[in-house]
Amino acid sequence: MPSSTRPAAAPRAAATGLIRSVSARVTAPRVAVLAVLLQARRALTHGEIERRAGGIDRVTVYRVLDWLTQSGIAHRISGVDRVWRFTAAAPHRADGHAHFQCNCCGAVICLDQRADRYRMRLPAGYRQEQVELTIHGRCVNCGPAVTKQRAQRRYSTLHRRALSK
Amino acid sequence: MPSSTRPAAAPRAAATGLIRSVSARVTAPRVAVLAVLLQARRALTHGEIERRAGGIDRVTVYRVLDWLTQSGIAHRISGVDRVWRFTAAAPHRADGHAHFQCNCCGAVICLDQRADRYRMRLPAGYRQEQVELTIHGRCVNCGPAVTKQRAQRRYSTLHRRALSK
DNA sequence: CGTACAGATGCAACATAGTTGCATTAATAA
């Protein structure tokens, strides 16, 4: 099959289809960014997406990600490290699923379990709208934990460092 | 009681005691910051703490908050708006309790319910260490919701604005 | 196929939250 030999071709075609499906303009940055998300096995930060998409303006990447999120094509997660991460929003997990974030490397993945079935007792006058449930721990790449305290200390600082490269 | 007429006296005394209880130096910035936290009825951002503590260097406030968190005296929460918020860590809620964050004004409060009883199925090789459970919705001050979509759009932008003043 | 135009892009400048290095100050122990 000569037309499918380039590895990046399939995600780009899927990206184009998704963008067209919300009747929006199919532009190079949108296709590139969405193709990156479709290929990722975990949630990516803006920086990671920018690097993988290659040659697209920083601001445009922000705007494309905003747009993808508002269109429901992508999904935005806030980690403990004050950084947004994005995934292509597969339909089965469009809303309310739980996440995992690694205490060591900061990587975020989506879990299958729903979070929005938890109803909490709130003070009078408060209304529950969404539930955000994130498990923190060690991912498969980071192996078994060091001490609990060391892990704690790494929480905020190391995350950012490890991920920004 | 002449010694308790100044309203700020009691929190400051409590703050001093707490700092001494971990055998650390009792300094003016530490007492001021911790007294602010002890008086707060919700989690405060760095900016709010700095303003309320009055006249303490920005960096020192960051360092005091870091130290309070690492000493277990204070407790750090990451909201959807990429801003740390801090509370004095009451013993009963030292670990694993849920939080509420308002979609409208961004305010964060601690809930009584524990979050760490939730065990999630994780992919092979992943280890659960902490659970973070945050309910998003409308707080009592912000009243009933507008449309769901409008609330969504406000999610990231309005939070920061509303809170930074 | 050519053209018009809404809307997307790219650039520069800005804003905000947090961090680092280092000289000075001050809380505690002796």
Add this chain to the structure above:
DNA sequence: TTATTAATGCAACTATGTTGCATCTGTACG
């Protein structure tokens, strides 16, 4: 009272994200 050592304050820096505006381009329409 003094010495020691940790904490402070200042300046400069980094990272993440936003805004304004001129230019370009994907799409619809002729």
